[in-house]
Amino acid sequence: MKRIAIGIQYDGTPWQGWQTQPHRQTVQDMLQAAGLQFAQRDLDIQCAGRTDAGVHAIEQVAHFDTDIDRPSQSWVRGLNSFLPPSIAVRWAQDVTVEAGADPFHARFSARCRTYHYYLYNSPVRSPLLHSRAGWVFRPLDAEAMHRAAQALIGDLDFSAFRAAQCQANSPVRSMRAIDIERQGELIRFTLTANAFLHHMVRNIVGSLIYVGNGSRPESWIAELLAGRDRTQAAPTFMPDGLYLAKIDYGPNWKLPAHAISNPVFAL
Numbered sequence: 001m002k003r004i005a006i007g008i009q010y011d012g013t014p015w016q017g018w019q020t021q022p023h024r025q026t027v028q029d030m031l032q033a034a035g036l037q038f039a040q041r042d043l044d045i046q047c048a049g050r051t052d053a054g055v056h057a058i059e060q061v062a063h064f065d066t067d068i069d070r071p072s073q074s075w076v077r078g079l080n081s082f083l084p085p086s087i088a089v090r091w092a093q094d095v096t097v098e099a100g101a102d103p104f105h106a107r108f109s110a111r112c113r114t115y116h117y118y119l120y121n122s123p124v125r126s127p128l129l130h131s132r133a134g135w136v137f138r139p140l141d142a143e144a145m146h147r148a149a150q151a152l153i154g155d156l157d158f159s160a161f162r163a164a165q166c167q168a169n170s171p172v173r174s175m176r177a178i179d180i181e182r183q184g185e186l187i188r189f190t191l192t193a194n195a196f197l198h199h200m201v202r203n204i205v206g207s208l209i210y211v212g213n214g215s216r217p218e219s220w221i222a223e224l225l226a227g228r229d230r231t232q233a234a235p236t237f238m239p240d241g242l243y244l245a246k247i248d249y250g251p252n253w254k255l256p257a258h259a260i261s262n263p264v265f266a267l
Helices: 027-039 072-080 142-152 200-212 220-227
Strands: 002-010 056-066 087-094 112-121 134-136 154-157 172-183 186-193 242-248
Touching: 002 027, 002 072, 027 056, 027 072, 027 087, 072 087, 112 200, 134 200, 142 172, 142 186, 142 200, 142 220, 172 200, 186 200, 200 220
Parallel strands: 056 242, 112 134
Antiparallel strands: 002 056, 002 087, 112 186, 112 242, 154 172, 172 186
């Protein structure tokens, strides 16, 4: 039995998130249907991190086990031939290990994950960025948001930014870096952590926007973190601009090199 890792890119707009649902309108459902058509057998495809409805992926990573022996490019071309235009397998790699060795697992082998959130900051919305970026019409101070966000770096309890329906055993996560930069009317938030809670990125972005528009001081983010009360933070921000950008597994797995920049935007 072989284990195959795949890198997947998708526009999340038409789909109800990653995880399979009875209505079969998810990214996982589409991939498993493509696997059945191509391989003529069921493939149980497991991902690095489940994304919500409307959330995109620059590079999601998943794996499946199979007894079929095919070249990597055959898996790429074969699966893509049965996928809709909004989903594509970018690469495939055999990650089978010898008996007794720790197996590769898309979720549990990951060391950290990086998300981008793209925000269009302009008085008038852009139809060309509909579903591709969030939108705020009030002017935002990106530098103030960046400074405030540094309070979230470290091994911390993120209860204040955790969805009520989050099923994680612990609210503690290790935030490695948060960078916020502006280029013209586009602001990019880049967050890297060992893992994220449900809605954690969107809840952080929503609260930082309150700092950026002057509604709250920079110190408010640290106060929210210390208070551990989700009801005191900003509402969950729209999913449109959220992209799963990169999963880091370390060099030992020798997965294909990839960039974390968004191919849709120049920033």
